Amino acid sequence: MSSIPAGVPTREIYWNVPFHDLLYVFLVPTLAIAAWGVYRRVRLWRAGQPILRFDRLGERLDLFVKDVLAQGRVVRSSYAAFFHTGLVIGFLVLFAATTVVAIQADLKIPIMQGPFYLFFQSLTVDLFGLYVLVGCAMAGYRRWKTKPAKLVYTDEATRLVLLIGVISLTGFLCEGWRIAVTDDPWGGWSPVGFVFAAASDSMMSDSLMKTLHTGTWWFHMALSFGFVAWAPYTKMLHVLTSPLNIFTANLDGYGASLKPLDFEKAERLGVNALTDFTWKDLLDLDACTECGRCTAVCPANTVGKTLSPRDIILDLRELMHNNAPALLTTLGANGAGTKGADSSAPAGAIDAAATLPPVIREGTPLDPEALFSCTTCAACMEACPVHIEQLPKIIDARRYLVMEEAEFPEGMMNAITSLESRQHPFPGTQFNRTDWAEGLGLDVLGDMEDPTEAEVVFWVGCGGALVERNRSTVRATAKLLKRAGVKFAILGREESCTGDPARRIGNEFLYEMLAKGNVETLNKYGTKQIVTSCPHCFNSFKNEYPQFGGDYQVHHHSQYLQELVEDGRLLNGKDDVEKKLDRKVVYHDPCYLGRHNGEYKAPRALLDGALNTKREEVARSGRDSFCCGGGGGMMYIDEKPDQRVNQERASQLLESGADTVAVGCPFCATMLEDGVNARKGDREVSVMDIAELLLEAAGDDEASAPVAE
């Protein structure tokens, strides 16, 4: 038994591996195969339309650190967090170790020694190698034993888990036999290898171990190289595409995820061919890790509808790869595929695109019925560990169906028709835009001598003014604003829909007309600040109107009222509420206030200031909130009785034991009131807007008198 003299801790590189330089010979084809695998995907993305996603590098780097390196989103699922983080960091560490070896062996820089050798190259690498092994076991356990529905079960995935496990295991075997045979005095720093060494030492002779070591080492290398070469042809490609996808993610929040259309130039309104998507949309497809979290959180999917964001992505991915030759033809026609090709593509590109199959096909995940059951709640995008943008793709497809084919559900048609002729989506309403304010003596901008005296415009919204249920909400908000002495005015008859329902249903054209009209009206009065009662209006002003020249400081009423409370202008300051509420309240986050715009705190703070009791929370809240079922035009559709999102959500909220469901959105109020009434049984449960609750806490002078007709 030979031994290394005591002294500086290190080990012999390529011990017991003759002809190890052959590695470099094998590395060339390996990398070539891998590179081809990557390239054949990258070139397909380039068939997509241009979009700017390499700007704002600082922010992108931040996101990269947060969600790639720190696995920020992966870790939201604790099981996956544990094994996936292990695999990722393990891979990074092992890759670093390999690099260290290369530096020492090929660059002849002696870094693999001393404390660095002991702590990093031995101990750390060993532990993370173990982590990888455990990770594979956990992934395997989940895949073969617990089998959650959200996963996609393929042979490829099985082989990948096994392969990584075997690579890791053979690495330890080699290490163990090396330690045992060389009697490595630093062997203890590699605890896993050390255990293998101890076990082998007692069972085998040195020569057997040396023989096995050489064979296994080459086997280990063959598997590793094979893995590298094969990975880009499997879902392991996500090792590259997911970080790239996160780096090029939409940085502006879900509320700003829909692209404007250039109606002058667009050859097709919306998307029905792969080439209508942007290159980032196509990259999204290859970035998918098939984790299934999007579909698991999807409210439509939860209640049994066919919509599945995961399957939309996977179906499109398959479509992209099955039509690679045709896509590449469009690329050739598309000005030799120069990145950022002009959107006014030459005629040849259109001809080539015509040979592509449609994206929207009945009976597939992109069936119109599925596409028109999306509530645009963005839960899928929030759940995606790699920032895939499912929602814009769904809306792109809707745009095609609505604008090019005019084929969409009847309820949505009625809303659109009403928006076209009456600028609100509620046909048959018996109210006008100012009925709710009767007797309050509110200023109407158009009637004011000096409209700039109004510091704030209270944007009431169609859902507030025209829907019976919500008139008391906007009335409460107006009363509170008055009480706080806010100089505000309403637009009255000049207000029209912000266009949110039109945009989400897919009628971008109508949305643009409404948006432009509203911006013109607001700018005419020199509007600077807006308070909205509806998160959908809020989202339009905040994220969508700036591109039409509408730059306003916009607040949701919960935010503005909370500011007034904090400033002591309402309730005489936070701690001096005259009459605190004894209700048991659970708050439901509206998608367009919460997930789309990140406001979770203000409504809760406002409620906490008005309550005597402790507020309840449900599991699906905040970032993970479950939609009321009313977004994306779904408000206007009659869902099948056994597939109602609002009832599902009502059940979740009722489980909290609350007697009051607090909401901050007129759509949520109507949907959840229906849902709660259907599911509450004998309980007395009411659905109330935050403004109504605050007014109740502050004491409503008019409480005894009914709202004037």
Next chain:
Amino acid sequence: MKILVCIKQILDPDMPARDFKVNAETKEAERGGANLVTNIFCENALETALQIKEKTSGKVTALSYGTDDTEDSLRKALAMTVDEAALILREGDSNPDAEAVAKVLAAAITKLGEFDLILMGRESGDWGVGQTGGLLAEELGLPSLAFVDSIEANDGTLTMRRQTDSGTETATVTGPALALITNNEFNVPRIPKTRDVMMSYRKPLEKFSLADIGLSAEDVSGSSFYEVTDLSIPTKDVQCEFVEGDSIDEKIGVLASKIQPVVAANS
């Protein structure tokens, strides 16, 4: 097949009842904040015409007698894929009587050329007088059928189905005819494709004055047939008695006792 559809733009009939106000002076409804929309039966007529065109071939023309505002309704018709539109600009009385309108339409149709089929809505959602179609048929000397809900065209023969009090009737006519369209599930007006909405601004929409079609304002003064002498919002003095009771059973008992005598008297 050349089809002409006469359409009327009216005050939005779906405006909230409480917003509805009348001007006692002019004997007309106040526009207020309400919108102007195409009369629904006229849209059913457009849809019927377009379906005939799509099944056979030919051209659909939309015609209206109105103001510049009426252009919106005609543009919408063009967006529904009507081929061309004509607008006769109204002069004089803003609420011309049915006979005056029929005369204008007849003169306009003569000016526009020959048509195999003329469609109109059965009545309008504003005044709802429902006379213009019959009068136009007389002016043009055409056979007509009312309450038609579907039409098939075959080698110059038109087969029309119409709704009656007790069911349906089928009629055939050869040569030009006029049909007054009512709604059914098959002629629900289509939602225009956005592409067609954009194209509608490039389609021909010709405007004519009365003089252009050989009439003078005096010819169609608009009150030689009838004249509205009063328009008012009825004040219902019915006071609903809400059935009271401590329990729902008691309420139902009261309700039953109120209904029962009428039932007994009529059974």
Next chain:
Amino acid sequence: MSNVIVVLFGNNGWDRSAEGAAGTGQRLAQSTGGNLNVVFLGDASKEARDGAAACAASVVVVNQPELAEYQPEAALEAAQKACAEISDTSVVLFGNDTYSQELVPRLAHRLGGCSLADVQGVTADGGQVLATRSAYGGKAMSTYSMKKTPVVLWVRARAMDPATPGAGGSLEEKAYELATPRLTITSRDVLESEGPSLEDASIIVSGGRGLGGPEAFENELKGLATAMHAVQGASRAACDAGWVPPNWQVGQTGKKVAPELYLAIAISGASQHLLGMGDSKMIAAINTDPDAPIFKHCSFGIVEDYKNVVAPLTEKLNSMG
């Protein structure tokens, strides 16, 4: 002295519509000092001839094969010729049915007169004919001064009082030479319905969108209608949703009815609906929303979910016999 003509279709018999039209004609004739004349297009039953003769100064039955079944051109020409033979006519009245509605404007044009539809009240004081009717989908009432003679109207005859029997008048049968029609009605399909038509019903049980689906019409409301000896009707929303056939629709664009009792269940009461049933003698409503417009037109109502009311009410009515 100016005469009044009531034009009826022989096939319809002496129904409620004929009675109301004749009654209105009689009252008009009395106020103008003229005679009431009844013209039947097509052969009329003995009952119809007797009914007409009991109140009219003259009855003309245009009885010829071309009028055995309604044909638009034949009916128009026959009506034109029959009316032209009666001198000094100020008003020609029709009832409220498909054929009348179709003929009125064309006949007015041919007689050189003027016309109006869906008239709810008509007076002829001092030779000036005034007609009142709903406008703007029932949101307004309007009065028209008619400018040409004769004034041809179709009226909501079922809601109008019948004639009082007077001295029996003359009755003669006539036949005219009629032009070859260009348009021919070739087939007629009568939709099957049990019992009387909506227009003829004394009691109507109507349902609206608030019922949530066709099941309630098929079950609860049908049961109640049976117990009340009523005919079922519906709002436009329910018909448009396809829950019930289109000919169930009551309202501006559906049937205009005037029963003794109209029970509106889960109908909010849009003005267009009210226009079709506002003449009912008694209106009752079941609705969850106390602010629903229907309650502003009701004699009595109950603010409850129909699910809690209809079945027990049916039971109660059955037990009361």
